[in-house]
Amino acid sequence: MNQPLAYVHPGAKIARNVVIDPFTTIHSNVEIGEGTWIGSNVTIMEGARIGKNCNIFPGAVISAVPQDLKFGGEESLAIIGDNTTIRECVTINRGTVASGKTVIGKNCLIMATAHIAHDCHIGDNAIIVNGVALAGHVTVGDFAVIGGLAAVHQFISIGDHAMISGGSLVRKDVPPFTKAAKEPLSYVGINSVGLRRRGFSTEKIREIQDIYRILYQKNYNTTQALSIIEAEMEATPERDDIIQFIRNSSRGIMKGYTGSTL
Template sequence: MASSIHSTALIAPGARLAAGVRVGPYAVIEEDTEIGEGCTIAAHAVIKRYTRLGPRNHIGEHAVIGGEPQDFKFKGWPSAVVIGEGNVLREGVTVHRGSTEGAVTRIGDGCFLMAGSHVGHDCSLGNQVILANGALVAGFVTVGERAFVSGHVAIHQFCRVGRLAMLGGLARISQDALPFVITEGSPARARGLNLVGLKRAGVPEEDIRALKRAYRTLFLSGLLLEQALAALDESSSPLVAELIRFIRESRRGITRGGR
């Protein structure tokens, strides 16, 4: 597979490009970077040092990947951005590397980061995560597999977004957003199950019914949180068990239900 590098692109001697990489006009690839097989680096994109791209990633125009963290304690030490395979990062996307020595910002496989979205330092995005236009993910955030973050959502540092969650547009996320649940608003509130996402992911109907019962127990039964969790412990559904575990492991608290 032949590579294609535009004559105006600037590629440092220490950059390592695999076969079939395409680099557009005026793109910049710095020292100590790895660009996997079949990647496309579009015009004016910048791949900063210590960035590792797996195969078949598309980096859009004017994206900046691997920039230094926006963190006052950062002292210029080596840290990294590691991106899996088959991701699309569109125009103007920014991803910052870890904020301490050896720290890594990670993006999994098959993610779609739309124009103008931002992933802060020390974050971890699972596989097939979608960030819509202008979504802002602050430092140390974890986003679970197949979560959908709508346009201009702002996620506070250290928050977690659960697997197959959906965050509605313009939401302000300052606590952990539950897996399998639609969370929206400012302040954010749980609004119901992400039924479309669950069905698209092939979740069995039996587990969806169990999650519906769990949601009613958590937010509509009038029980205190610990009472609701104790009642849910009796469920045999692995997805309900995952939901309970996510809540019990929360350090910032969870977004609660509301109208």
Template sequence: MTVHIDPKAIVHPTAKLADGVHIGPFAIIGEDVTIGTETAIGAHVVIERWTTIGARCRIGTSTVLGGDPQHTRYDGSPSYLHIGDDNDIRELVVIQRSMSPGGCTRLGAHNFIMAQAHIAHDCVLGNHTIVSSLTGLAGHVEVGDGAVLGGVTGVHQFVRIGAYSMVGGSSRLMQDVPPFLLAAGSPATIHGLNTVGLRRAGFSHETRRELKIAYRTLYRSGLNVSQALHTIQCQLTPGDPVKHLIHFIEHSQRGICS
């Protein structure tokens, strides 16, 4: 395999391009950028310094990756953006580096970032997530594996969105969304278990049943959060998903959506 660089593209001499990389017209690849095997960079894309992109990614037209964080305290120190393999990042997306010296904004693998989404400094996305068009993640947001964020959604800094949860479009997230649940609204509230998403992801009927009991105990029993978690642990023999739900809530710093 060979590297294809359009004659109208600009590639810094220190950039490292693996076999099969395709660079489209008017793209700009900055210093100390690394791009993995068979990744395709669209027209007018800008990839700034200290950015690493894995294999077989697709980067859409006019996307900007690895720009300086939008934070008044950023002092210009080296910081990083790391994007894993098999990510589909569409047009006009912005993903920024960490604001901390040596820090890193991270995306895992097999994520789908739709057009005009914004992912700010120090965010961490897992694998197989979907961030829909015009959705904005403020700094330090965490998105768990398999989570889906609807379009035109705003996420407050430091909010965590749990694995296999789903957030409806035009939502405003001020608090954490527990794993496996549905959230929507402005501000977002919990609307139930993400049953369809869990079934599609291969969770067994028994696991879904346990998660439904846990959800009802948390949100329909009239107990406070501490009481609900204690009740779940006493009434169930929690499998790994329920244990993950409990651990997520116990370690929430912003509280969970009501």
């Protein structure tokens, strides 16, 4: 939609039925899919690839260069999947040579003032709540929820269906299907409410609970726990997802909750 009070670079590729509100700036080397709405005072910089039916609210800055002193001006992307909503004043930086792109999946909700740094990869249906700060190279799984004002250290991985409480400092990886809270960040159970909402059966939720009881509540070290889980638990996609996530963790997983208070 031609909006005379917005600036759209002639090199941008904008689908015909995109709505661009006044005072928005869209740079060259940008692609925006059908049905997307861009609110006023949005800045979309080079390397943005925005999908169909997205909603980007006023003040957002998409695909700015990374806040990384190693960045050398290389070409890179910020990719946003279909049906994703980006609320007011969100900042999303494009990638560096490390991966070449920052990626946000489909059907995500990125709430106001959140920051997503270079080379982050966020899965589908994730919710990033107000004021969350993701450092560079963070990976967030499908259906994960990160509570407001949480701060996530660089190179952290957060598993599918995990839920992190507001205000958390995330210094260790958070395995799939879990709830994370307290300081230091700790396992406080599985995300059973979220799993039920997404159609997981009672039996499947019980299976996941049994796996994490072995891992966090039986006084085994991680290597022992994984060996017992593999030996005693039937192979299922969920079991294998948990095992693979933990074995691939470069920073180590969050601790178990001891019940102590601060």
